[in-house]
Amino acid sequence: MVPAPILDVHPPNGPATGEPSSGQPKSQKAMTKAERRELQERQRAAKAAKAAANGVNGKAPPKPKDQATPSGGSAKQKPGRASESQAKTPVPAATRAAEKAKAGQVAAATDAMAKSQARGLLIFSHFGLPKPVSAAKGDIHPAIVRLALQFSTFKITGANARCIATLTAFKTVIQDYVTPPNHTLSRHLMTHLSPQISHLVAARPMSITMGNAIRQLKLDISGTDFDLPEQDAKDALCHKIDTYIRERIIIADQVIQETAGNKIKDGDVILTYARSSVVEKVLLEAHASGRIFSAIVVDSRPMLEGKRLAAVLSEAGIQCTYLLLPALGSVMSEVNTVLVGAHSIHTNGAVYSRAGTALVAMMAKRHSVPVVVCCETYKFSETIQLDSFTKNELAPLGDLFSSFPNTKPRESLTLENKPNLEILNPLYDLTPPTCITAVVTEVGVIPPNSISSIPVALGRLL
Amino acid sequence: MAPELHTIPGHRAVETLVAKLRRRQVVGSREAALETALVLRQVVSKARFTNIQQLIAVIREVGRRLAEAQPKEHSVGNTVRRVLHNVRDEYNTAIKDSAASSRNVYSISKFVLQGQPRKHSANAAKSDARITLKENDPSDPDSFARALKPVLMEAIQDVLDELETVYDNVSKNAKDHIHSDEIILTIGHSKTVETFLKSAGHYRNYTVIVAETAPSYQGHEMARSLSAAGISTFLVPDSSIFAIMSRVNKVILGAHAILANGGLFGITGSLLAATAAREHSTPVVVCAGQFKLTPLWNLYHEYGALDFADPSNVLGFEDGKLVERVDVVNPYYDYVGPELVDVFITNDGDHPPSSVYRLIKETYDDDDHEL
Numbered sequence: 146m147v148p149a150p151i152l153d154v155h156p157p158n159g160p161a162t163g164e165p166s167s168g169q170p171k172s173q174k175a176m177t178k179a180e181r182r183e184l185q186e187r188q189r190a191a192k193a194a195k196a197a198a199n200g201v202n203g204k205a206p207p208k209p210k211d212q213a214t215p216s217g218g219s220a221k222q223k224p225g226r227a228s229e230s231q232a233k234t235p236v237p238a239a240t241r242a243a244e245k246a247k248a249g250q251v252a253a254a255t256d257a258m259a260k261s262q263a264r265g266l267l268i269f270s271h272f273g274l275p276k277p278v279s280a281a282k283g284d285i286h287p288a289i290v291r292l293a294l295q296f297s298t299f300k301i302t303g304a305n306a307r308c309i310a311t312l313t314a315f316k317t318v319i320q321d322y323v324t325p326p327n328h329t330l331s332r333h334l335m336t337h338l339s340p341q342i343s344h345l346v347a348a349r350p351m352s353i354t355m356g357n358a359i360r361q362l363k364l365d366i367s368g369t370d371f372d373l374p375e376q377d378a379k380d381a382l383c384h385k386i387d388t389y390i391r392e393r394i395i396i397a398d399q400v401i402q403e404t405a406g407n408k409i410k411d412g413d414v415i416l417t418y419a420r421s422s423v424v425e426k427v428l429l430e431a432h433a434s435g436r437i438f439s440a441i442v443v444d445s446r447p448m449l450e451g452k453r454l455a456a457v458l459s460e461a462g463i464q465c466t467y468l469l470l471p472a473l474g475s476v477m478s479e480v481n482t483v484l485v486g487a488h489s490i491h492t493n494g495a496v497y498s499r500a501g502t503a504l505v506a507m508m509a510k511r512h513s514v515p516v517v518v519c520c521e522t523y524k525f526s527e528t529i530q531l532d533s534f535t536k537n538e539l540a541p542l543g544d545l546f547s548s549f550p551n552t553k554p555r556e557s558l559t560l561e562n563k564p565n566l567e568i569l570n571p572l573y574d575l576t577p578p579t580c581i582t583a584v585v586t587e588v589g590v591i592p593p594n595s596i597s598s599i600p601v602a603l604g605r606l607l
Numbered sequence: 608m609a610p611e612l613h614t615i616p617g618h619r620a621v622e623t624l625v626a627k628l629r630r631r632q633v634v635g636s637r638e639a640a641l642e643t644a645l646v647l648r649q650v651v652s653k654a655r656f657t658n659i660q661q662l663i664a665v666i667r668e669v670g671r672r673l674a675e676a677q678p679k680e681h682s683v684g685n686t687v688r689r690v691l692h693n694v695r696d697e698y699n700t701a702i703k704d705s706a707a708s709s710r711n712v713y714s715i716s717k718f719v720l721q722g723q724p725r726k727h728s729a730n731a732a733k734s735d736a737r738i739t740l741k742e743n744d745p746s747d748p749d750s751f752a753r754a755l756k757p758v759l760m761e762a763i764q765d766v767l768d769e770l771e772t773v774y775d776n777v778s779k780n781a782k783d784h785i786h787s788d789e790i791i792l793t794i795g796h797s798k799t800v801e802t803f804l805k806s807a808g809h810y811r812n813y814t815v816i817v818a819e820t821a822p823s824y825q826g827h828e829m830a831r832s833l834s835a836a837g838i839s840t841f842l843v844p845d846s847s848i849f850a851i852m853s854r855v856n857k858v859i860l861g862a863h864a865i866l867a868n869g870g871l872f873g874i875t876g877s878l879l880a881a882t883a884a885r886e887h888s889t890p891v892v893v894c895a896g897q898f899k900l901t902p903l904w905n906l907y908h909e910y911g912a913l914d915f916a917d918p919s920n921v922l923g924f925e926d927g928k929l930v931e932r933v934d935v936v937n938p939y940y941d942y943v944g945p946e947l948v949d950v951f952i953t954n955d956g957d958h959p960p961s962s963v964y965r966l967i968k969e970t971y972d973d974d975d976h977e978l
Contacts, residue, residue, distance in 0.1 A: 442933075445821065445844060445845055445846040446819065446821060446844040446845070446846065447844055447846075452922070452926065452929065455929060455933050456926075456928070456929050459929065459932035459933050460932075465932065465933040465934070466933060466934040466935070466936060467921065467922055467929075467933045467934070467935050467936075468921060468935065468936040468937070469821045469822055469845075469921055469937075470821070470845050470846055470876075470879070471820065471821055471822075471845050471875040471876030471879060471941070472875055472936055472937065472938050473878075473879065474875075474878035474879065474941050474942075475875075475936065475938045475941070476936060499846075500844070500846040500847045500850055501845070501846030501847075501849075503849035503850065504845075504846070504848060504849045504879055504883065507849060507882060507883060507886055508878075508879070508882060511882060532850075532853045533847075533849075533850035533851070533853070534850075534853070534854070537850070549824070550822060550919065550920045550921070550923050551923050551925055552917070552919055552920055552923060553824055553920070557824070557827065557828065558824060558827050559827045559830055559831055559842055563831070563834055564834065565834035565835075565837060565838065565839055565840060566830055566831065566833075566834035566840045566841075566842065567840070567841050567842070568841070568842045568843075569841050569842070569843050569847070570843070570844055570847075571843070571846075571847045571850055571851075573850075574846070574847060574849055574850035575850070
């Protein structure tokens, strides 16, 4: 027989009905009802406390008080206050949490009302806007802090660039790392790196290249010899990182330059989209080796990266034409080859690349122009994405890249969200394998439906 | 043979409109069509003619001047052709006897002989007032004109009325084309499409995705206007058209001109949207008034109407070093082939692209294809 708790909990429908002044069974029923309710509220409090812990710390406890006072006057508050004065610790906590839960529910109700008015806009809500980089939690290495800032302000863009920058920053972190006593480097370094990685991910979602590189790094860390002295182990890791960058990116790019360069003949018109570091190298290399060709650079908002590519190419002496994506239909009939880069390639041969690449590939297919994707093997991802929605990133609102022409008055442009109007700037899209002719990698020129054999070609069974 | 422009009474109005068209001060095909119809009304009301050929020659001369002033603005020529067709219609109605029954019978022989199917029976109603016409009457040269002018003015007024009610008629059945919770993609800022979507928005709750349409960025205007009317709107850059196409239920485009083969000229970017829709098997709907029907073919090049806009909208002079080294292309229109369009919604009903040739035959006369 559980002793009934000595408390005076009033049922929410009004005080005094469930008082112990009534007969024993009735009061027991009331008590047990109260007990049940208290258990429920304790569970709800636990859930709410967990939610509060995930949210911003330190705001949860004052919140129910603040919200309780404006929404005060309801019968729920009075029994809560009354029983608080009873000074039983589980009860005030339970009721405070209950208030918080109820206040949260009230707030959620008004939120839901506002949301239902704009219900059509929720269909893209899973994209998630980039969150501002919060103050670093825990000790984040200054190199990582700087890198995160560069990522979130889009100073470093492009799959290769971000990967190289990340690995270089990690080299600094590893060199500055000191194994605490009673820990081994191979175990503890990974836990040391995890918050750094989360900080980078919070700044901007990780690219596949970064993911693959970090996975390789973790593999290397866990494989370090226990007996090595610390400095040697750190040097070995940095050396492995250097090798990774050199082999999988730099030398791979050189092989791709040669292979793809062979596809460019004299008098060709090559079309490229936005700014891929690999395609830039291919075109510059082909021009340096004496081939005469002209380039068409197609560009588009939100990032308008093609301008820089056009600048680099024209500086090198290549004849360039620059146009925006909607004008593509007018020039496609004169193009010989389309060369594009990739952010990552998937097992089914689909290419995940800058938004707009799919349109270029589609138009090229309509005009029977071959589409050649230049991509290193380290960009290979085992997942299969079916459309551009599964995983995408939105650019922040506003004119971050100064991509609107100066001739357009700013008032005529819509730069921020209004009621019933939401601005979406997806940064990536997925080109289906049917639109791609070939993928040039450092292990060879591969048709899109054989992309799944890349791990085998690399001599690895993934 | 053709009358000189300065001899035509009312030529000053024509000259004014020619100047405005040449300077591109008339913005929008409907505006151009309205102004043309008004000028033609003036010319016809002041014209002096003793037989129908003279009047037709006058109208054709005026039409040719106007069309030459702005050859990319096809609605000008279309309105002239429309007026000519209506004038000829009225004339034929007036001189025939009240053997109205024979005219309403659809006969293959008539079709083969005249090359035109049965006219709409609306014209038969006007033949109630029987007009006795004396052509080329030396004693009373103005009698012909005097007798015929009232019906001609009515005919031109018909054209004007149709132009003024274009938006309402196109949007009449909007709610049948769009149903609840649909996602519609549109580009550019076509007033016809805007009215269509707003009228459907009164009855249905749906979402519109507007593509920005660089470099004119007309999509921003459209998005603001639609969201102000209470329709959930998304504004996306053109680069994501393929990305979102898998979610889109319909693509609704506006047209600058509908060509004789069922293709159309639309603002640049229409070809991207229509092709992406075809890849995803999404229906493409084009909303346009009938005054945009043009007896023209896009035979010689894949470009749009060869109209190029200011390149500084693409690459401005703030990138000075780049500007002097690269070529910049900024076409204003796109040509979309008939195989990419599913239906044309006009103020005269819905038509598939394969029957546009028949519409053109019914609306215009064969002689007027070349003004």
